[in-house]
Amino acid sequence: MQLTAAHLKAIALGPTDMSNIHSIVDATNKYGSEFGMLVPHRLAHFIAQLGGESAGFRYDREIWGPTAAQRRYDVRTDLGNTPERDGDGKKNAGRGPIQVTGGYNIGEFFKWCNAKGFNPPNFVDNPDLINTDPWEGLSAIWYWETRNLNKWADQNDIETIRKRVNGGLNGYDLVLTYYTRAGLVLLGRNIGKTSKTFENAVRKFQEQAKADGTYKGEVDGDDGPKTRAALHTALVAIGKAKGTQAAPVVVDKPVNVPVEPKGVTKPGKDIWTLVVTFVAGTFATFANLALPMQIAIFAFFVVGLILIATGRWNLAKSAKEIKAAIEAAT
Incomplete structure (x- = not known):
């Protein structure tokens, strides 16, 4: 399955940065198959987490306040920073779509790239190099692969993936929304940018899944656990198809909606x-x-x-x- 910039742009909830999107798309398509990530159901989970971490692919580095928590980075030895207040907290702030943070993680990413024969630049000395291609998109793949997140994607366990990416459930509700959006887009459905079009897309999917016997809930446009379970089933199914590709992003043509409800006769013109x-x-x-x-x-x-x-x-x-x-x- 090949990911496209159009897919990520459709999935995003708000403003995006196309350079960030292209970094994700290029690295995912080039390296994703090596790590078993280019199957639809895993890709949907990967996109959902990246969407949550990067504010819809808008940011490729941590926004530095500094906040109180960011000031503590400087002495957080658990992140691989020194115990002295020497500025390495800011130096090793989060970078990439999945926010690689701390001297330890940056060093591990560097060693992994070397072990794979990718010949990386020295991220340890200059972490800003993570925000160059192909390293920006590859940093998210490194994190995903080394945390064995495909295992949890196969089980459709969004909660566990979130904990392993973020350390807790911060932003969990947003990730759930991004998962549904990613799943629907990869299935070729138009989800639009408004809550109404998204709800309609969910409802249409529920109708089809109910007819297929893979959805047991109400057809209500609510992307709850049963809807996400049916999405997972549908994504696994298209992943098993030989030579499967991500469905193209579709845009509905405007349709004139009649003012009168069906079955109501217009008054005569006499x-x-x-x-x-x-x-x-x-x-x-x-x-x-x-x-x-x-x-x-x-x-x-x-x-x-x-x-x-x-x-x-x-x-x-x-x-x-x-x-x-x-x-x-x-």
Whole structure:
């Protein structure tokens, strides 16, 4: 399966950086097969975690405040930084789509690249080199492979993957959304950028999965656990197809939606039917008026109908004729 920039752009919830997207796509397509990642169900999990870590592929490095937590990086020996306040916390801040953080992880990534024969630059001395290609996208693949995350993707265990990527469940709800979006896009469905189009895409998938017998929940447009389980089943199925490719991103053409609900007949366009109906309603409304007034109103409408029928509806002339008719009636 080949990943495309169009897929990631469709999956993203907000603004993106296309250079970051291309880094992910290029490295994933070049190296992903070596590590068993280019099958749809694993790819959906990989994309979901990267989307959550990079704010929808918008950032390729940690935004430095520094926050209180970031100030503590400087003395966090558990991250491989020195115990002195010498600035290595900022130097070794998170980089890449999965935020490789700390001197230890950066060193491990460097050693892994060397062991694979990729001939990397010295990330240890200059971590900014992680944000060059192909190392930026490859850093996420290194993390995924060395944490054996394919195992948990095969089990559709998003929670465990999140804990192993983030150390906890920070951003978990966002990752769940990204998983559903990734799954639907890889299945070739249009999810749009609004909550309404996303909900409609989920509902359409639920309808199909229910018909296939792979979804047991309600068709409600809610991407809950049962929907994600059915997505996993569908992604595994297309992954087993020989020579499978990610479905192209589709864009729905605008469709004119009728104003009237189905089964409702539009009113007829017969002007005489409309006039008679109006007259009847008017007399019902003024039924309690005095008889002379009712006669005057009747005369007004009779003269008006005659003028319409004879094509003599001129405002100035008609006004005089209607006034004369009313005075004669009273």
